[in-house]
Amino acid sequence: MKPLAHRPGYRHQFSIGANDLAIGDGAFLVIAGPCSVENAGFVDIAAAVADAGASMLRGGAWKPRTSPNSFQGLGADALEILVAARTRTELPFVTEVLDPRHVAEAAAVADVLQVGARNMANAVLLREVGRNGVPVLLKRGFGSTVDELVRAAEYLLAEGTEDVILVERGIRTFEDSTRFTLDISAVPVLRSRTHLPIIVDPSHAAGHAAFVSDLARAAAAVGADGIMVEVHDDPASAISDAEQTLDVPAFRALVESLDPILAAVGKRRSVAGATAGTGA
Numbered sequence: 001m002k003p004l005a006h007r008p009g010y011r012h013q014f015s016i017g018a019n020d021l022a023i024g025d026g027a028f029l030v031i032a033g034p035c036s037v038e039n040a041g042f043v044d045i046a047a048a049v050a051d052a053g054a055s056m057l058r059g060g061a062w063k064p065r066t067s068p069n070s071f072q073g074l075g076a077d078a079l080e081i082l083v084a085a086r087t088r089t090e091l092p093f094v095t096e097v098l099d100p101r102h103v104a105e106a107a108a109v110a111d112v113l114q115v116g117a118r119n120m121a122n123a124v125l126l127r128e129v130g131r132n133g134v135p136v137l138l139k140r141g142f143g144s145t146v147d148e149l150v151r152a153a154e155y156l157l158a159e160g161t162e163d164v165i166l167v168e169r170g171i172r173t174f175e176d177s178t179r180f181t182l183d184i185s186a187v188p189v190l191r192s193r194t195h196l197p198i199i200v201d202p203s204h205a206a207g208h209a210a211f212v213s214d215l216a217r218a219a220a221a222v223g224a225d226g227i228m229v230e231v232h233d234d235p236a237s238a239i240s241d242a243e244q245t246l247d248v249p250a251f252r253a254l255v256e257s258l259d260p261i262l263a264a265v266g267k268r269r270s271v272a273g274a275t276a277g278t279g280a
């Protein structure tokens with residue numbers, strides 16, 4: 001069978017949500033928000049993140065925590081809060097699904113469904129997600145090769161979902177000064193192996209807020225099609241991933257610093273409602 005995720009000479013660009021947010025082929029997506037939807041206060045955080053320059057919101061409804069004793073997310077209740085945040089900000093949102101039984105209800109409201117690193121190779125979940133036709137953000141497993149990520153994407157494409165975004169989010173190495181090691185090489189390597197847009201998550205890679213902005217700028221410089229960053233109005237109080245979460249002023253400064261880098265590599269920040277080519 002021909003590799004579904006590789007159409008040589010073609011780069012996939014598509015739009016997300018009701019306001020046609022562009023990604024790929026020059027349109028750079030800035031996805032931001034807290035790790036988890038913790039309570040209804042998410043809507044105010046979303047408004048602050050939107051004002052600081054996000055193109056799209058993130059927030060986990062179901063959380064894949066390392067320990068079963070940690071906060072597991074608000075589940076379906078979080079979907080309502082995410083919808084309220086979208087109404088307030090007019091930005092689309094992505095949220096992760098862990099369980100095939102939750103896919104239909106999440107797909108009914110979410111603009112993009114996320115399959116996380118821990119589930120990248122879960123063929124049952126990939127098939128269920130792929131059947132809904134909603135765009136998918138697929139994160140690289142931290143013990144998976146680039147090739148395995150591309151093959152995982154093919155499960156989604158085989159079910160008929162064409163709009164897939166690949167995410168480099170750090171891999172496990174011997175280096176323990178960061179939470180994972182950001183494999184920046186994965187971006188150009190993936191570009192040579194697939195037509196799908198590629199974004200970088202510097203937050204989960206770094207594990208420390210102090211390193212996140214530098215890695216995000218590296219992602220823009222290396223030719224990524226976007227970033228996904230954890231941001232909270234009070235990172236110290238975040239229930240999950242507090243140490244790697246940027247506050248809103250730091251996020252605003254990061255976004256402003258991206259624009260000259262994007263201009264240098266021939267890209268523009270994607271803004272919902274902007275027609276292709278006008279960008280930020």
Ligand code: PEP
Nearest residue numbers: 060116117118139169204
């Ligand atoms: C996340 O983005 O919320 C997340 C859990 O990331 P990862 O799957 O990359 O660990």
Ligand code: MN
Nearest residue numbers: 035230240241
């Ligand atoms: Mn997180």
